[in-house]
Amino acid sequence: MNGTFYIIINITIMAVLIYILLYLRRKRVSFTVRVMLALICGIAFGAALQLIYGAGSQIVNSSNTWFDVIGTGYIRLLRMIVIPLIFISIVNAIISQDSKNLGKMAAQIIAILIITTAISAFVGAGVAKAFNLTSEGLVAGEKEQQAGLGLEQRLEDFQSKPIQQQLIEIIPINPFYAMTGQGSSATLSVVFFAAVVALAAIGIRKSKPEAAESFVNLINILHAIVMRMVTMVLRLTPYGVLALMTRFVSNSDFSEIARLIQFVIASYVALAIMFVIHMAILMVFGLNPISYVRKSAPVLMFAFSSRSSAGTLPLTINNQVRNLGVADGHANLAGSLGTSIGQNGCAGIYPAMLAVMIAPTVGINPMAPAFLIKLIIITALASFGIAGVGGGATFAALTVLSAMGLPVGLVGLLIAIEPLIDMGRTLLNVSGSMLAGVLSSKFMGELDTEIYNSRKIEEV
Incomplete structure (x- = not known):
């Protein structure tokens, strides 16, 4: 039989799995259970495809191009609504917020993100x-050598633009270009522009009350429409998770993973410890971590499977408001800033681990107090300094290693296991964003503890 027949079989199996998820939705099985089941089925189906056809086979690749219609299509839908969601939500939150508290709220959120990254x-x-x-x-193969050369070039390009210039670029020359999501500082530029628009609207309340009221009404209407769009897209989450996990597992190079298994295990141990610290922080401030995990599980599972903090943003904001009782302003600002600032996994754990691995090769004791203190400070600052630059963990690692005077070649050596580690890092990044929203809302007395402690989970 030719390959087309097997591809059709694989597509049919995917269709059956999707139908099962649809059936469970009609039977009102909870959203969390359906997302978890999709994750498990995706892992099992992807592993089966690789075992049967072999890693990198034409049949698997061709099947995945069809599965991508669902998985990548879902991520594109999420990204489609990210910019409208950020802009409308930030404007709506600010015009509804006491302007005197706005600076305090932003400062608290940024502080929480930076401190947790440290x-x-x-x-x-x-x-x-x-x-x-x-x-x-660690021996570099051809792929790793090419990746290392590419990273060296990216580092040179990045270093040619000082941190002051990167911060200035957050202010958009053309806000409409920033809203296309194409600029290197797109997300933060949209947040900045939305804040300026909202403050301008607040400023005309006394001089032009009718215009201000009309603007507020317009934003309320647009906010309702955007949130309805978010709900429509989020309902597709189980199917997106199924397709994304199937593609990831079926394409994974397990021989490379096995070669670097110690680093993979250590990375997930570090990620798990930091997640437990998130829970401990909630307990310190009188919040039940079990409620947080139970209500945030679908969001964290999608972050894990998608490897995209920005793509997860609609889920992040929705979950904070509907299930964790976070005030709109805190949820939107924490979610938006958390996609670019203070990412605990990508900008915290990963570059620090690489620095400790490399230090002995250049005669430095990585456990020396001076080295550790410098590493923690630079890592925390770098997580903010590269806020407007795409590349996440890679740029964070390049920046930290360069600032510490260490070679950056190791980043290229780990290219084969990047996707596997990035799944856990993204989960932790998203958890850090939600933690910042919950805590800042709690500190300012705006957290609805009744919603947070309720056993009910709002379905999408």
Whole structure:
């Protein structure tokens, strides 16, 4: 039989799995259960495809191009609504917020994101040392060498633009270009422009009350429409997770993963420890971590399967408001800023682990207090300094290693296992964003604890 027949079989199996998920929805099985089931089925189906046809086979690749219609299509739908969601939600939140509290809210959210990233760096460094990870003995193949050369070039390009220039670029020359999502600082530029528009609307309340009221009404209408769009797209989450996990597992190079398995395990240990610290922080401030995990599970599972903090943003904001009782302003600002600032996994744990692995090769004791303190400070600052630059963990690692005077080639050596580690990092990043929203809302007395503590989970 030719390959087309097997591809049709694979597509049919995917269609059957989707039908099962649709059937469970009609039977009112909870959203969390359906997302979890989609995750498990995707892993099982992807593993079966690789075992039957082999990694990188034409049949698997051709099947995945069809599965991408669902998985990548879903991520594109989410990204389609990200910019409208950020702009309308930020404007709506600010015009509904006491302007005197706006600066305090933003400062608290940024502080929480930066502080948790500093803690993440300490955790990453400690776990790397506990596992005795080192870059010595890692051999670069052709792919890794090419990746390393590419990263060196990206580092040169990045260093040519000082941090002051990167911060200035957050202010958009053309806000409509920023709204296309194409600029390097698109997300933060949209947040900045939305804040300016909202403050201008607040400023005309006394001089032109009718115009201000009309604008508020327009924003309320647009906000209702955008949130309805979010709900429509979020209902597709189980099917997106199924397709994304199937593609990831079926394409994974398990031989490369096995070669670097110690680093993979150490990374997930560090990520797990930091997630537990998130839960401990909630407990310190009188919030039940079990409620947080139970209500945030679908969001975190999607973040894990999609590897996209920005793509997860609609789910992040929706979950904070509907299930965690976070005030709109805090949820929108924490979610939006969290896609670019203070990412605990990508900008905290990962670069710190690499620094500890490389340090001994250049004669530095990675556990020396001076080195650790410098590493934690640089990592925390870098998580904000590269806010407007795409590339996430890669740019964070390049920036930190360069600032510490360490070679950056190791980033290229780990290219084969990047996707696997990035799944856990993205989950932690999204958790950090939601944690910032919950805590800032709590600090300012705007957290609805009745919603947070309720056993009810609002379905989408």
